Each structure stands twice: as C-alpha cells, then as structure tokens.
Amino acid sequence: MQITRFERGLADRVAIVTGAAIGNGRAFCERLAEEGARIVIADVADASETEAAVRAIGADVLVRHTDCTDGDDVRGLVADTVARFGRVDILVHNVGHYSEEPFELLSFAEWKRTLDLTLNSLFHAIQAVLPPMKRQGFGRIITFSSDTVWLGTPYLTHYITAKMGVIGLTRSLAAEVGKDGITINTITVGLTATQRPAGDPVSDSLLRHILPQQAVHRADEPEDIANVVAFLALPASGIITGQTINVDGGVARH
Ligand SMILES: NC(=O)c1ccc[n+]([C@@H]2O[C@H](COP(=O)([O-])OP(=O)(O)OC[C@H]3O[C@@H](n4cnc5c(N)ncnc54)[C@H](O)[C@@H]3O)[C@@H](O)[C@H]2O)c1
Incomplete structure (x- = not known):
C-alpha cells in the first residue's frame, strides 16, 4: 500500500x-519512528518485536514495562521518559479492552475491567503527560475510540460506554489545554486486521461480515490508522483539536 x-x-x-507490543500499537511505533520520532513503548507484554522493528528503522527507543491501569506505574513511565529523552511530545494511548457479551449476562467484573483498561487508563496517562507538555508549550495526545459508538453494535454496552467516555474526555480536555499548545483528538477505529492476541473474539468470519458494509471493500490495516496518528502528531496539525476522526472504510457515515 502506498x-x-x-x-x-x-x-x-x-x-x-x-x-504497543502487537497490533495497531506496533504500527504506530513504526510509523512515528519513520517520521523521526524517538519511541517509548509501554506495554505489559513482551515488546521485543516492536522494539526490534523500531530499531531497524533507526529510531532511538525505550521499552518500559507498564501497567496502564496503575497510576503510579504510568507516572513512573512518564518520569523515565523525561529522564531518558528530556521531554514528552506525543502520547498515543492505544490500550483498550474488547469483549462481547449480552448486557444481561455481563459481569460487573468485565464491565469494570473494560472501563479500567479503556477509559480509566486514559485518566492516568493524560494526567501524567500534561505537566511536561505544558512546560514545553507543546503536546499531541491521540486517543482511540471505535466506530461501534456510531453503529450502536449490540453486545458491546461496556465497550461502547467506555469508548464514548474517551470521546467526552477528548472533547472537554481540548478546550482546557489548547492555550498550552496541546491538542487532543480521537480516532474512531473500525474493525482492523491486526495480529490478534490468542482467544480474541475478532475473527476472520467477523471481518467477512463487516467488509460488505464498508464503502471501501478491504479490511482496515493498522497502517491506515497509523497514517492518521502521524498526521495528528505533526506540529503542523496544531489547529486540529477536540475532534473525532472516523477511520473504518466508511461503515459509519455521518
Ligand atoms: N483492532 C480493532 O479492530 C479495533 C477496532 C476498534 C477500536 N480498536 C481500538 O484500538 C486500540 C488498539 O486495538 P488493538 O486491536 O491493536 O489492540 P490489541 O488488543 O491487539 O493490543 C492491545 C495491547 O495492549 C496491551 N495491554 C493490555 N493490557 C495492558 C495494560 N494494562 N497496560 C499496558 N498495556 C496493556 C496488550 O499487551 C497489547 O499489546 C484499542 O483501544 C481498541 O479498542 C481496535
């Protein structure tokens, strides 16, 4: 693909x-590295393949094992980043948790896990990066929602609730931090052909079901999302903030 x-x-x-150990996050690291950025990989899983890919591009990289649901760990991540590189320009908060369950069968534990990984982790990450970004007078924060928020897909009450929250946080915070040179935007991602963790419910048959609904009849690739991430991260994109950008091959059209 060009x-x-x-x-x-x-x-x-x-x-x-x-x-950033797998999936979209790895593609974001590679794309930002190609644009010359120094990359900090934060994940609970082994990220050595992402690290090797970023190094092969020639970028400087820090791998920091981080549980994004743990505020202290996330503050440590940002402190280690500033200690190593002196600044934090871009936060790409890709962590999220997806599962499907009819609402009546949904356990409170799964509801809470989804909110913790998808929305509460964003609270920790953004609060941690704002002080250095404000000191610099520059910041680009990119968050991830889902096109299911527009589609109202069933069996995703927990996921869509959390992903709507991501949009709310993005819109309101944009109005608070724009004066500091910080932008925040969210991407509503469509079904993407990522390398999935074992047991992930997104299957080939689901892709086959979604593809005919898209205006563009090919699967979203991680690189499609990564292009938008790189664009939003540019200094030249500083006038774009508080926006929700839909990248799903045109399933949701509004
Ligand atoms: N892939 C899709 O089809 C799709 C569709 C819509 C939205 N999205 C959104 O895009 C984002 C990325 O999706 P993906 O499919 O690449 O995800 P993924 O599930 O493939 O990867 C998630 C990564 O997060 C890591 N992780 C899990 N828990 C963590 C924690 N507590 N702390 C730090 N890291 C942790 C995992 O180890 C993994 O590397 C998510 O926010 C997701 O909701 C994805």
Whole structure:
C-alpha cells in the first residue's frame, strides 16, 4: 500500500505509545519512528518485536514495562521518559479492552475491567503527560475510540460506554489545554486486521461480515490508522483539536 510520508516531520520528537507490543500499537511505533520520532513503548507484554522493528528503522527507543491501569506505574513511565529523552511530545494511548457479551449476562467484573483498561487508563496517562507538555508549550495526545459508538453494535454496552467516555474526555480536555499548545483528538477505529492476541473474539468470519458494509471493500490495516496518528502528531496539525476522526472504510457515515 502506498503511504503518504511527511518527510520526517517528527524529527527529535518523543512519543509514548501504550499497548504497543502487537497490533495497531506496533504500527504506530513504526510509523512515528519513520517520521523521526524517538519511541517509548509501554506495554505489559513482551515488546521485543516492536522494539526490534523500531530499531531497524533507526529510531532511538525505550521499552518500559507498564501497567496502564496503575497510576503510579504510568507516572513512573512518564518520569523515565523525561529522564531518558528530556521531554514528552506525543502520547498515543492505544490500550483498550474488547469483549462481547449480552448486557444481561455481563459481569460487573468485565464491565469494570473494560472501563479500567479503556477509559480509566486514559485518566492516568493524560494526567501524567500534561505537566511536561505544558512546560514545553507543546503536546499531541491521540486517543482511540471505535466506530461501534456510531453503529450502536449490540453486545458491546461496556465497550461502547467506555469508548464514548474517551470521546467526552477528548472533547472537554481540548478546550482546557489548547492555550498550552496541546491538542487532543480521537480516532474512531473500525474493525482492523491486526495480529490478534490468542482467544480474541475478532475473527476472520467477523471481518467477512463487516467488509460488505464498508464503502471501501478491504479490511482496515493498522497502517491506515497509523497514517492518521502521524498526521495528528505533526506540529503542523496544531489547529486540529477536540475532534473525532472516523477511520473504518466508511461503515459509519455521518
Ligand atoms: N483492532 C480493532 O479492530 C479495533 C477496532 C476498534 C477500536 N480498536 C481500538 O484500538 C486500540 C488498539 O486495538 P488493538 O486491536 O491493536 O489492540 P490489541 O488488543 O491487539 O493490543 C492491545 C495491547 O495492549 C496491551 N495491554 C493490555 N493490557 C495492558 C495494560 N494494562 N497496560 C499496558 N498495556 C496493556 C496488550 O499487551 C497489547 O499489546 C484499542 O483501544 C481498541 O479498542 C481496535
């Protein structure tokens, strides 16, 4: 696939990418590294493959084992990033938890786990990066929602509740931090052909079901989302904030 490049538009910027061991997060690390950014990989899982991919591009990289649901650990991540690179320019908060369950069968534990991983983790990450971003007078925060918030997909009450929360936080916070040179935008991601963890419910048959509903009849690739991430991270994108950008092949059209 032909990808538009921005000629190393992020040279020497420092980007933290959460949930970057696999899937979309890995693609974001590679794309930002291609633009010249230094990359901090934050994940609970082994991220050595992402690390190797970023190094192969020639970017400086820090791998920091981080549980994004733990506020102290996330504050440590940001402290370690500043200690190593002196700044934090970009937060790409990719961590999220997806499961399908009819609401009446949904356990409170799964409801809470979804909110913790998908929404509460964002609270920790953004609160931790705002002080250095304000000191710099520059920041780009990119959050992830889902096109299911527009589609109202069944069996996702917990997930869609959390992903609507991501949009709310993004819109309100944009109005608070714009004066500090910080933008925050969210991407409503469609079904993406990522490398899935074992047991993940997103299957080939689900992809086959979704594809005919798309205006563009091919699966979203992680690189499609990564292009938008790189664009939003650019200094030149500083006038775009508080926005929700839908990237799903045109399933949701509004
Ligand atoms: N893939 C899709 O089809 C799709 C569709 C819509 C929205 N999204 C959203 O995009 C984002 C990424 O999706 P994905 O499919 O690449 O995710 P994924 O499930 O493939 O990867 C998630 C990553 O997060 C890591 N992680 C899990 N718990 C963590 C924790 N407590 N702390 C730190 N890291 C943790 C995992 O180890 C993994 O590397 C999510 O927010 C998801 O909701 C994805």
